[in-house]
Amino acid sequence: MEGMLPSGKKIPSLIGAAATFPxxxxxxxxxxxLEMQVNSCIANALHGMPLSSDGPRMVALVTYLTDLSQGKPIKLQGASQ
Incomplete structure (x- = not known):
């Protein structure tokens, strides 16, 4: 199914996700x-093989996720809103 994890859970929106890392x-x-989180998702949620942190596929994924976060505020942990 498109938009679903192997577990059947819906994939959450990735818009703004890069703005929460590190x-x-x-x-x-x-x-x-962000690279560590991508590999965690690949290994745990998707049951796949982690990517090299500086390989072309990781660079492409991080570039895409960062683009989805353009214009979104950076979310710092512990910062008052």
Whole structure:
């Protein structure tokens, strides 16, 4: 099905997603980058093989996600709204 994860859950909108990285991930106990999050989604939600963080496919995905965030405010964790 288009727009669905293998688990059957709907894929959330990626508009503005890049504006939330880097950010601290409490479960991982460290700051994660957009590239790290992309690989987490590929490996965990899509059950795929992670990409090289500086390879052409990762660069293309990060470029696309960053373009989707153009004009969106950067979301800093802990910042007052």
């Amino acid at each position: 950010r601290y991930n409490k479960r991982a106990g460290k700051v994660i980058t």
